[in-house]
Amino acid sequence: MGAPIDSGTSHRSGAKFGPQAIRGGDYLPHDGQRPHLALRTDGLKDLKVFDAGDLLMPGGDLVASLAVLREATEKISRAGAIAVVLGGDHSIASADVAGIANHLGRGKVSMVHFDAHADTGEDQWGALVGHGTPMRNLINDGYVRGDRFLQLGLRGYWPDNATLEWMRDQGMRSYEMTEIHHRGLKAVLDESFATLTDGCDGVFLSVDIDVVDPGMAPGTGTPEPGGMTSRELLEAVRRICLELPVVGIDVVEVAPAFDSADITAILANRVVLEALSAIAKRRSGSAYNPTQNLLDR
Template sequence: MTNHGNMYGPDFTFLGIERCDLDIPSSYADADVVIVGAPIDSGTSHRSGAKFGPQAIRGGDYLPHDAERPHLALRIDALKEMKVVDAGDLLMPGSDLVASLEVLAQATEKISRAGAIPVILGGDHSIASADVAGIARHRGMGKISMIHFDAHADTGEDQWGALVGHGTPMRRLIDTGTVRGDRFLQLGLRGYWPDAKTLDWMRDQGMRS
């Protein structure tokens, strides 16, 4: 079972858009975008709570979509121009981070193969390796590029001995050949991290920031 509504809150969709079920391909066969919640925070360092992110994002957009609020600059309403559906939250075994990330990777691969763009509501930063990995399984390992907006590079070699965590996803993407370093662009990075050793590794991979 990959779809479990909203695991940590009321079962409503983003902006009240149509619901789909990832286990029923016909429910999103004509979709341009599929929204998925990834309620997980077992990859965090100090503070839990990111698993409530999907619920908070859906709940924060309390006004239903009525096609009456176009983008101020583009003058179009994205939900009017595209078919966007919400698959709810993935059923993720929160105590097993690796298994949870595999659930997400399978979901994004499925959405990509259906011809839609997956939009993931997280969740801690560890999910960044899984959602990209799923797309790469469809599009080809090492064949996709990534633009990463973040205050930190998330290229740690490990996180207190663990290879998977919120500070390591970009390194895992490169180490596994999912995304080549020279196809990485990182925007918004600031101190206090990475350290000099990690910055040297990033330079050697061809990463740009």
């Protein structure tokens, strides 16, 4: 479902048009099929996938809009389904994760957060709710434990030292791009997975598209050079959804007005398909070896 709001943005707006762009970011026919070449599964056929359209959100009222989203994801979770939310700016994470945690239990959902920015601000230009604050709000409100919170792809010139100290005090695992570049994304994921499932019943995957270098994903509100490649993101999403019990997903901050040839929207579309395909593969119980030749799988 779409969450078409961008009143939480701090720089360039336009993410409210993200859900439409993500759905349309595909050159393949709309035939209800998406056979994944590497995984040899079809996320749209092997899972029961339903697009509920965009939520009706009160224009100009961010708090009320987030309440609508929180109620929706809680209902989806209670029905035994996985909510996949198309943003919208990243303020939606404070609601979609909260709704699922209201069902599964506070502190029972861990978090994997791809982003150029930590989104752990105490406030945003005086506002307590915005796309720079959701992760702090989730931890402060007890929905997610800080020591079950993984961040990947941080870089640039924020947050400040006081915010970094707060993050450290919460026990967060936050990986800046320099460390990821030198150690490798695989090593970072290897050392984090066991923590994410310790004492938690599910994992929420939150992907801010600005985690990817703006050369590959320019259509976003707060681009930051030096990010992941699109391939790195897709492979990480695949592995997370193959190996961890994912209970919810959001893909946020696609702003099509700043896109070039729809490459950001297409990437976000593929992030969703990658996640669905990997979840289907996990449920099938069949093995996947990324080093095996395609025709031998």
